Amino acid sequence: MGIYGQDWASYQSAQPDTSGLSFAFTKISEGTGYINPLWARQRDHAKANGLVWGGYHYPHMGSSPQAEADFFLGQVAWQPGDVIILDWEGYDPANAGVSRASQLAYKDAWLRYVKGRMPHNPVGAYMNADYWNNVDTTGYYADFLWIATAGLPAGQPGIHASWLFHQYSDSPVDSDYCPLGSTAELRTWALSFAQPTPTPAPEPDMPLTPDDVAAIWNHVEPDPLTGGQARMGTVLAWRDQDQINQTATLTRQIAASTAAITALAAQIGAQHSTVDTAAVVAAVQAAIAAAVVHVDVNVSGPTPAA
Numbered sequence: 001m002g003i004y005g006q007d008w009a010s011y012q013s014a015q016p017d018t019s020g021l022s023f024a025f026t027k028i029s030e031g032t033g034y035i036n037p038l039w040a041r042q043r044d045h046a047k048a049n050g051l052v053w054g055g056y057h058y059p060h061m062g063s064s065p066q067a068e069a070d071f072f073l074g075q076v077a078w079q080p081g082d083v084i085i086l087d088w089e090g091y092d093p094a095n096a097g098v099s100r101a102s103q104l105a106y107k108d109a110w111l112r113y114v115k116g117r118m119p120h121n122p123v124g125a126y127m128n129a130d131y132w133n134n135v136d137t138t139g140y141y142a143d144f145l146w147i148a149t150a151g152l153p154a155g156q157p158g159i160h161a162s163w164l165f166h167q168y169s170d171s172p173v174d175s176d177y178c179p180l181g182s183t184a185e186l187r188t189w190a191l192s193f194a195q196p197t198p199t200p201a202p203e204p205d206m207p208l209t210p211d212d213v214a215a216i217w218n219h220v221e222p223d224p225l226t227g228g229q230a231r232m233g234t235v236l237a238w239r240d241q242d243q244i245n246q247t248a249t250l251t252r253q254i255a256a257s258t259a260a261i262t263a264l265a266a267q268i269g270a271q272h273s274t275v276d277t278a279a280v281v282a283a284v285q286a287a288i289a290a291a292v293v294h295v296d297v298n299v300s301g302p303t304p305a306a
Contacts, residue, residue, distance in 0.1 A: 002155055003183060005051070005165070005176045012173060014041035022183040023052040023176070025085060025146075031060035031094065032071045039075075052186050054083025056126060057110075060094040061103045065110035073117060080194035081187060084123045085146060086110050089131060100135050111142040120194045124164070132159055143193070146176075155179060 005023035008016055018024070024046040028039045036042075039055065046053045057072035059065070078084070088107045090098060098106075107125060115123045124144035127136065132147060139161070147157045148167035154177035157166045169175040180186045 002177055002179050007174045008042050010036045010038050014038045015045045018049040021051055025054040025056055028055040028075050029072045030058040032068055052190055054085055056085035056087045058087045061090055061098045061106040065106045066113050069110050069114050081190040082121055083190055084121050086125045088125050088127045108138055108140050115142050122190055122193050
């Protein structure tokens with residue numbers, strides 16, 4: 001069970017043998033100045049032979065992780081299903097003088113930044129067991145871990161962590177293992193990052209049964225009159241009645257005000273035949289509205305000086 005792949009750099013040809021392989025990962029860049037001159041042809045060769053393809057960056061960890069990530073990402077027209085990898089190791093002269101704390105900070109910053117820029121592609125970290133056990137302390141590898149323990153059997157990297165790829169040999173070429181069952185399964189995994197997260201369908205409203213109604217009606221709530229407890233049905237009845245009473249009071253007040261205004265207008269009209277009663281009513285109502293607005297303005301505070 002499981003599938004096999006290789007990782008290629010400029011040491012390999014532009015068209016390595018793909019027999020028996022399901023995936024190939026190609027070195028694209030290093031630091032902010034080196035580009036593998038064969039990477040594009042190696043990628044095209046891998047894809048033409050049905051392999052899942054990924055590209056990786058080798059860092060100079062004394063530099064800005066964002067600047068290096070931008071340099072790396074800018075070399076590729078990334079497609080859905082392409083795998084993005086940080087080759088996190090630092091035994092070379094460019095990294096030997098960088099503290100382990102700085103190397104760890106670089107790894108986490110690079111992965112988080114790249115994942116933020118490329119949310120629809122799988123982003124992960126390659127490292128050997130020494131770096132996993134002795135340099136890393138956060139356990140962060142974004143979407144997947146590619147672990148290298150050359151000399152151990154394929155699929156047995158010797159670490160206690162969730163991993164997806166195992167580099168089990170570096171001779172005559174870097175050889176890798178993935179525990180998934182087929183190339184199609186690996187491709188489905190890689191493409192899954194390009195799919196939007198489905199929104200759960202809302203649960204359908206279920207009609208209330210007589211038992212549901214009884215349970216709601218008999219639910220105990222604080223009694224607004226006594227401060228004790230009362231059934232929900234009683235509380236709702238009180239609340240409804242209170243709203244009914246308030247509405248009835250407001251209706252009576254409105255009717256009384258209207259009647260008073262109309263009567264006043266009629267008296268004025270009787271004394272002055274030229275007075276339009278309807279116009280008086282409208283004017284009084286407008287005056288009341290203006291007074292309310294005026295009161296509201298004053299209540300809210302004094303008008304600022306010009």
